[in-house]
Amino acid sequence: MNSHVTSAPExxxxxxxxxxxxxxxxxxxxxxxxxxLRQIEERLDIEIRHRGTDFELIGxxxxxxxxxELLRNLYQLTEHAELTPDEVxxxxxxxxxxxxxxxxxxxxxxxxxxxxREVDADEGITLIRTKKCTIKPRGLNQQRYVRAVQKHDIxxxxxxxxxxxxxxxxxxxxxxxxxxxxxxxxxxxPAVEAGEKLGFLPGDLAQKVDPYLRPxxxxxxxxxxxxxxxxxMERGVIEVAPLAFMRGRTLNxxxxxxxxxxxxxREQMKMFLTRIGFGTTAxxxxxxxxxxxxxxxxxxxxxxxxxxxxxxxxSFTHFTSKDVVRHPIVQRIVEAYDAYEQKQPKAD
Numbered sequence: 001m002n003s004h005v006t007s008a009p010e011x012x013x014x015x016x017x018x019x020x021x022x023x024x025x026x027x028x029x030x031x032x033x034x035x036x037l038r039q040i041e042e043r044l045d046i047e048i049r050h051r052g053t054d055f056e057l058i059g060x061x062x063x064x065x066x067x068x069e070l071l072r073n074l075y076q077l078t079e080h081a082e083l084t085p086d087e088v089x090x091x092x093x094x095x096x097x098x099x100x101x102x103x104x105x106x107x108x109x110x111x112x113x114x115x116x117r118e119v120d121a122d123e124g125i126t127l128i129r130t131k132k133c134t135i136k137p138r139g140l141n142q143q144r145y146v147r148a149v150q151k152h153d154i155x156x157x158x159x160x161x162x163x164x165x166x167x168x169x170x171x172x173x174x175x176x177x178x179x180x181x182x183x184x185x186x187x188x189x190p191a192v193e194a195g196e197k198l199g200f201l202p203g204d205l206a207q208k209v210d211p212y213l214r215p216x217x218x219x220x221x222x223x224x225x226x227x228x229x230x231x232x233m234e235r236g237v238i239e240v241a242p243l244a245f246m247r248g249r250t251l252n253x254x255x256x257x258x259x260x261x262x263x264x265x266r267e268q269m270k271m272f273l274t275r276i277g278f279g280t281t282a283x284x285x286x287x288x289x290x291x292x293x294x295x296x297x298x299x300x301x302x303x304x305x306x307x308x309x310x311x312x313x314x315s316f317t318h319f320t321s322k323d324v325v326r327h328p329i330v331q332r333i334v335e336a337y338d339a340y341e342q343k344q345p346k347a348d
Contacts, residue, residue, distance in 0.1 A: 010060070011058065011059060012058070012059070012060070013056050013057070013058050013064075014056070014057040014061070014067075015054075015055070015056060016054075016055040016056075016057060016072075017053055017054050017055070018053040018055065018071065018072065018075045019053065021052065021053045022078075025075065025078040025079060026052070026078075028078040028082060028083050029074055029075050029078050031083065031085070031088070033180075035085060035181075036074075036083060036085065036088050037050075039088050039089070039092075040067060040070070040071075040088065040092065042150065042151060043092055043151070044059065044063055044067055044092075045059065045063075045151065046058060046059030046060075046063055046064060046067055047059065048067075055068075055071065057071075070091060070092070073091065074088065074091055085253070085278070085279050086252070086278035086279060089278050090278070126143055126146050126147055128146065128168070128172060128174075128175050129175055129178075130171060130174045130175055130178065130223035130224065131174070131224050131225065131228065132223055132225055133222065133223060135168070135223075137164070137168060138164070141163075141317065141320075141323045142163075142164055142168060142323065144317055145164075145165065145168060145317040145319075146172060148315035148317055149168075149169065149172045149281065149283055149315070150172065151315070152281075152313055152314060152315040153276065153280065153314070154273065154276060154281075154282045154284070154313065155169075155281070155282065155283045155284070155314070155315045155316075155317070156283075156284045156285075156286075156301075156304070156305070156308075156314070156315065156316045156317065157169060157283060157284070157285040157286075157317050157319065158285075158286060158287070158288065158301070158316065158317065158318050159287060159317075159323060160287050160289065160290075160319065160320070160321060160324060160334045160338075161287060161290075161324075161330070161334070162324040162334070163319035163320075163323040163324055164323070165285045165317070165319060166215060166216065166219070166259050166285045167215075167219050169257045169283040169285060170187075170219040170220060170223070170257065171219070171223060172281075172283070173255035173257060173281075173283075174220070174223045174224060176255050176281065177237070177255065182253055182255045182279065182280070182281070183253040184237050184238065184239060184253070184255075185232075185237065185238045185239070185254070185255050185256075185257075186238075186239045186240075186241060186251065186254055186255070186256045187213055187216045187238070187239070187240045187257050188241050188242070188246060188256060188257065188258045189213055189242065189258070189259050189260050190242070190260060190261070190263045190264050190268065191242050191243065191244065213240055213259075215259075216240075216257070216259060217229070220238065243258070243264065243268055246271065246272055246275055247271055250277045251275050251276060251277050251280050252277035252278050252279055252280060253277075253278070253279040253280060254277075254279075255280070255281050255282075255283075256275075256276070256280060256281070256282045256283070257282075257283050257285070258272055258282065258283070258284045258285070259285050260285070260286060261284045261286035261300065261301045261304075262286035262287055262290055262291045262292075262299050262301045262302070263286075263291060263292050263293055263299070264299070264300035264301060265297060265299075265300050266299075266300045266303045267300070268300050269301065269303065269304050270300070272284075273304070284301070284304070286301045288301055288302050288305075289337070289338070321334040321338060
């Protein structure tokens with residue numbers, strides 16, 4: 001039997017010296033507490049070290065060369081302007097590095113199947129640190145999910161209840177807020193719930209939807225504490241919004257979680273995704289097998305999975321019954337329903 005082995009991209013150290021030396025411009029390039037360089041590191045999955053104007057870029061050769069050119073261009077901008085995270089983000093978008101990263105990811109995926117690329121046991125585990133607790137994603141799929149959320153602007157977590165997709169999204173949002181990487185957290189849900197009618201509930205639409213956001217509140221209370229969550233909500237740092245209230249908004253420097261997205265329409269999903277602005281991370285969670293839309297109405301989540309599958313900058317993590325982290329009987333229930341529904345005629 002013949003076998004073909006392709007090696008992963010070799011890690012190299014690329015040397016870069018920025019001229020002319022200017023401490024003010026260098027501080028501008030670094031950003032407050034090094035946030036601009038950290039933004040580039042996280043986006044390109046490289047390491048940047050520097051002493052004064054002498055830089056070392058550590059990572060795949062093609063990526064570090066492109067990153068060096070990006071840093072040169074940004075340093076030129078510092079002569080006449082104050083850099084912001086938005087401008088760094090835009091420079092990354094327009095530099096062509098995104099396309100390069102996608103090509104490298106595809107090459108690595110062909111050479112190393114996903115399971116082989118993941119580390120075993122506790123080696124390389126990603127931890128999420130919040131005010132009240134440290135959260136350790138369970139299993140390889142949860143690890144992949146968290147890493148994807150930390151690296152991509154838009155992320156889909158798709159799968160059955162109990163897989164941790166919403167809880168981990170809230171944890172990532174809280175960690176980003178505590179690190180001052182974002183300015184606010186938005187929790188969004190469509191106003192459709194398991195066949196229930198919202199009209200009988202008191203209050204306006206936001207108040208009607210509020211009880212259905214309880215799982216998100218509970219996660220926030222666990223990670224930040226009841227009093228802190230209350231104060232942040234009073235200040236608008238944490239905002240709860242029905243999906244209908246998102247139209248016309250542009251969300252910058254935010255972490256937005258759209259929960260139960262299987263109950264969005266195609267138009268609502270497109271509207272939500274086009275609200276995303278600079279410095280914002282969006283996580284869309286949902287279970288395509290639990291759609292509560294009126295009969296004949298197509299799910300925006302199912303449609304988005306088809307339309308956006310190969311769009312650069314968007315991650316998809318698919319959970320299965322094996323990823324359920326609740327009581328073991330929940331996993332067996334999910335598997336039983338999956339087996340039953342696979343025998344039924346397909347419906348849109």
